[in-house]
Amino acid sequence: MTARERIAGNVANYVDERTGAAAWMKKNLQKVFPDHWSFMLGEIALYSFVILLLSGTFLTFWFDPSMRHVVYEGSYQPLKDVEMSAAYASTLHISFDVRGGLLMRQIHHWAALIFLAAIVAHLMRVFFTGAFRKPREFNWILGIGLLTLGIVEGFLGYSLPDDLLSGTGIRIAHAIIQSIPVVGTYLSFFAFGGAFPGEIFIPRIYIVHVLLLPGIFLALITVHLMLVWYQKHTQYPGPGRTEKNVVGYPLMPVYMAKAGGFFFIVFGITALLGAVASINSVWLFGPYTPAQISAGSQPDWYMGWLDGLVRMAPPIETYIFGHTISWNILIPGLIIPGIIFTGMALYPFIESWMSGDKSEHHLLDRPRNVPNRTALGVMSLTFMLVTLINGGNDIIATHFDLTINQIMWFSRIGVIVLPPLAFVITKRICLSLQRRDRELVLHGKETGRLVMLPHGEFIEVHEELSAAKKFTLTQHVQPQAIALVTEDKQGVLNPKGIRAKIQAKLSKANAENIAKPTATELKELESGHH
């Protein structure tokens, strides 16, 4: 035994005698994780969160979350002797008078953008592959919670510097709070400690941004990961992969090296962006004052859809019984986002109800094999894309020489017309791809090699797929529509009534698929050919 082994042994013995960890470690060091590039998306989100904690902690050492008025005396000459809030002055101080401070600010901001982009990409992967199905519904809901909190956290974060742009964002948030019927005015006065902007809002959102929300994040991420660990990761279908097993590489050493290395890569790329790509140059905007604004005011990308919705809202406001309701703010600012996020959170249950599928799933769907879900996903993305485009309508207008009115009208019509269109087109594409899979399995791949037969006929040689490929294309279970029972044998009407009818209709749409080839079909074809 070498000295090193003896020391390691002693440490392990010391820990194990006090925790009994060896049994758990033995099992979990060998834990198998399936390998696929799309499984790294959630990892990027996790690593970005760690980067946010590290870079954010650094920023708190200098940032002064106060709206008290100070006169700027730092080294950025254009704003010298300008009156501003301590929050803005300390942001300038970090940017210009702390070595590496600007870099850290930029890393923090880039990491926030990557964090949310990774969450959204991860969510799309989970959605389109059906990874949210039983038994992973809770984890899906936790994920939606993390996305929602991430958007709030990001908004609070870029509101902190108290520059002209971020102050304008707060002004809009204030208007949304104030638009809430009955309690809105009171809520805004409580949140802002009086009239807008007051002197207390930034200190308040600061503590939410650096303590409350990160704490909740930590808790939710921990549960999210523990569930992944305990339920074991889903895997893509393929030869040797079943609902009962996990095929992949062991945690130690392959995943530790790969995932650990990947953390450094994500951090490195974020640092590289922070070093070379300037972001949120707050010193150009000046301090916030309610009477000024900069043209082309844009939120960060993950708020763009919300801003786009608000921009395209028709100018509707009602005044009834002495009370004003701003539908032009309420609908795009609160009601539609509420419907979207609630709908997302409930989707696993809605789908299971629609399809009648109550079984456990560990093998992922190929998106084409679930045309309805895939089409619904693309439909939602189309909706988001139109709103996002409208959120940047001023920028698009100046860059592409269009008028704002043109883009606004495109968005107002497009947001209603394009999503259903996207649904239909996507569903057709999925069915076409299924047809292609069927073709491939039954007749093989076109090789482009033309052969003239002795009697003069030309044929193209088709190359048979490998058994593995054939299996991958046909392993999925195709759903059957739920038969509608209007009345039972005794003639008693189905108590579910209209609900049963809707369910039957939806499950029929859900079951619309191209029949996959069966072993019998394949055999018949083979015996016919040869």
Next chain:
Amino acid sequence: MSKELEPLADPGLPEHVHRKADIDPIAAKRAERQVAVLFSLSAAGTLLFIYSFFFIKEDLFIFIPVMGDTNAQQLGIGLGIAFGLLFIGFGAVHWAKTLMPDQEVIAYRHTLRSEDSDRGEFIKAAKLGAEEAGLGRRPLIKRSLFAALGLAGIPAVVMLRDLGPLPGNSLNETSWKTGTKLVTDPGDRPIKASDLEVGGVAQVMPELAPGKKRTLEDIAKDAVLLVRLRPIDFQLDAERLSWTHEGIIAFSKICSHMGCAVALYEQTTKHLLCPCHQSTFDVTRAAKVIFGPSARPLPQLAITVDADGYLIAKQPFTEAVGPSFWERKS
């Protein structure tokens, strides 16, 4: 649920193909060297960081294509950290991909559902616990406990009462009173009609009482935009026309939609545009909304001149400025 049609047979895991480094010791040695080089590049990155942090002058700017003039120290620190991290990552991944085992292994899933016997015992234990606590048998305890728990939540809400004052009538009031002088912002100088040319725009504030300071809360309600047109350009009713002075019309600068500053004035079309959500107001028609999400015109401030010819407010705003709220009188 579904009648599974006879599926194709599962051919099982594909056979493992060895990598070059698995069978060729020279290739393995090469991979090892590559990993070491990557780790060394990381160390070089950290050295670049140390050099940049301590030895590059803070005010040294260098020209870099695309990026333009760039602070050399910030760039050196950033690139140093980036390379220091990136190459550790590249090295570790390369190591895992070339030298660590790449044979996929199979692990089996455990059923998540508990054994029936465990479920039965769990239900028994839960029932027994509830039984022993006697919640079912002693409704008085149950009800009083729930009532107490519900009431105990009240302080959590009531304690937040002092987060802010009640709004009162404050949203309906601004600093504009009858006779308040319009002063320039910045500068705080009273202005005359002749100070503004036809086609010109100016931001004004109400004159401050001596010794008083203007707060951001004041600005958020008081900011007013003056636009001077030719009087014949107006399409106003008699009352609104009487609120103008020699072609000068005054509007609240705070957007009636969400409170942004309505700061863009198009001289040719005589439109005011809010850059936040593109609500567009026609100055000639008392800031009527002609495009965008805002549902109300910008409130117009009635102006006139005092004996010395300085512009003053004829009366306070007749409606609340800024975004709508529940109690707003339309």
